[in-house]
Every structure is written in C-alpha cells, then in structure tokens.
Amino acid sequence: MGDISAERRRILKSPPPELVAEAAANPGGSVAAIDRSLVGDPNGYVPGEAVQGFWVVGQDGKLTGEFVENPNYGQPQDDFSKLTESGHWLVWIAEQPAAAVRDSIAGILAAQVPGAELEWIKILEEPRYLTGARRPDSDDPNHVIITRAGIALSFALSVNSPGRSRETLQGVFSWVTVALDQPGRPKSQVWFDLGADLDWAEEQLRERIYRVGENRDAGTA
Known part of the structure; x- marks a missing residue:
C-alpha cells in the first residue's frame, strides 16, 4: 500500500460500520472519504475538493486496502x-x-443573518436565459x-454565520434587468429561492421578467 496516514491505518484496522455498509453496496467500485470539516452536511451536497480520496472496493464488497x-x-473554491x-x-x-452574482448573493445572506459570510459558491448546471x-x-x-x-442559476454554496455551524445550501438565484434600451434607466431585481430546481425557476423567470419590482420576495441587484 505504500505510505499511509495513521488515520487511514486505523480505519483499515477497524472500519466503521457505515464504511463497511457502503463498500458492501458498491462491489467492484469505490467509496469516497469526505473531510467533514469542509462541509455542512456530508449527506447533502459535497464539493469535489472536500473528497480526500476513494477507498477501492473489491468484487466481494470488501475494502481492498x-x-x-x-x-x-483542499479548501473548496x-x-x-x-x-x-x-x-x-x-x-x-x-x-x-461572476463577481456581481457573488456580491449579490453574499449581500442576501448577510441581510438574512447578520455577519453571515459566503465561503464558496458553485454554479451546478447550465444557466437558463x-x-x-x-x-x-x-x-x-x-x-x-x-x-x-x-x-x-442553480447553485450550491457554503455559508458561515456567527453562533451557527457551517451550512451548505442549494437553490436557484435569478437576476432580471429591464429598460436595457433606455441608457441610464435600467432596473434590476434578484430572487434567491432556496430548495428550488432550475425548471421551476425558469418558469418563474418567464413571469418575473415582465413584473420586475412588483414582488416582495425580490431584492435589488
């Protein structure tokens, strides 16, 4: 096996039940080792950088070592x-x-929970326009x-707030700008829909683009 950390040696010597169960469910595959200090919920969205590596599983459903x-x-980006x-x-x-979208989302989070800091954000799917x-x-x-x-934009993000544990959130962020044909008069609004999917948000966008400024769930960009 070559050089291996003391932690991994301990895991191999006495694999935790959840690792044994995952290996048994993935014969011939692999099981991800997640750095739980980098994610809010290891059972939710996990950024690729939070995966330390993969335990190889034999065809018998047991760890090969x-x-x-x-x-x-490393630190998610x-x-x-x-x-x-x-x-x-x-x-x-x-x-x-990208910077404008990030600043807008960071502002929304800070407005909802004073002191909240956006650690990282990832756009998950092709945007809908x-x-x-x-x-x-x-x-x-x-x-x-x-x-x-x-x-x-469908997203996953990590936010740290004073007195709270790190949270990983998913949803859709929408941005609309109108009066683009009127120099100096464009007006924008944004929506931050936690737990929403992109298909739903696209349908909402078809209405929101014609009624910017009327929704109370919207904010200014």
Whole structure:
C-alpha cells in the first residue's frame, strides 16, 4: 500500500460500520472519504475538493486496502465556469458577471443573518436565459433592440454565520434587468429561492421578467 496516514491505518484496522455498509453496496467500485470539516452536511451536497480520496472496493464488497488520493482535495473554491464560459451575452449583468452574482448573493445572506459570510459558491448546471426585444423603426427584419434580460442559476454554496455551524445550501438565484434600451434607466431585481430546481425557476423567470419590482420576495441587484 505504500505510505499511509495513521488515520487511514486505523480505519483499515477497524472500519466503521457505515464504511463497511457502503463498500458492501458498491462491489467492484469505490467509496469516497469526505473531510467533514469542509462541509455542512456530508449527506447533502459535497464539493469535489472536500473528497480526500476513494477507498477501492473489491468484487466481494470488501475494502481492498487501496486508497486513491484526490489531487484536488483542499479548501473548496468558487466555480462560475458554467456561467462565464457559456459565451452568452452577459454585459447586461455587469462587466464582471461572476463577481456581481457573488456580491449579490453574499449581500442576501448577510441581510438574512447578520455577519453571515459566503465561503464558496458553485454554479451546478447550465444557466437558463430569457431575453426580450423590440423591433426599431427600421426596414431591416433582422434588427432588434434588447429591452430586458433574465437568467436563472442553480447553485450550491457554503455559508458561515456567527453562533451557527457551517451550512451548505442549494437553490436557484435569478437576476432580471429591464429598460436595457433606455441608457441610464435600467432596473434590476434578484430572487434567491432556496430548495428550488432550475425548471421551476425558469418558469418563474418567464413571469418575473415582465413584473420586475412588483414582488416582495425580490431584492435589488
């Protein structure tokens, strides 16, 4: 096996019941070793960086003793790649859309629980977009002017709050900006829907994009 930490030696010598059960349920596979100090709930969303590695399981459903290190193990980091690498037009959010989204969510969390700090956030799925436009006084049928835009982002995040244990939250964050065709007059609102799924949020976006400023569950961006 080569060099192995004292902790892993103890685990191999006397595997905890939950590890034995997981191994038995995954013959020929592997079982993840999670650093519980990096996650709020190891049974909920676990960022890849919180996985120390994997115990290899034999075809008999027992641990082989082999442990494969996770090269990305460490403090979880933000991941906005599904947003920033989409190639979609995002200037209507901000010059730096990822930073703007992060700042907005951090502000929402701090407003709900004073002193709350956003540790990391990850965009989990391809965002859902919605754009509204009008035709200008022009004979060009391909010429349109964007008037409003919206986006819904599924996320997982970790938040630390004074007097509370670390929490991992999942949901959908939505952002709508209107009056994009009126320089100096655009107006934005955001929604923070914990536990929501992206399909539901996309349906909501179809309504929210036409009634920005009317919902009490919304905040300004």
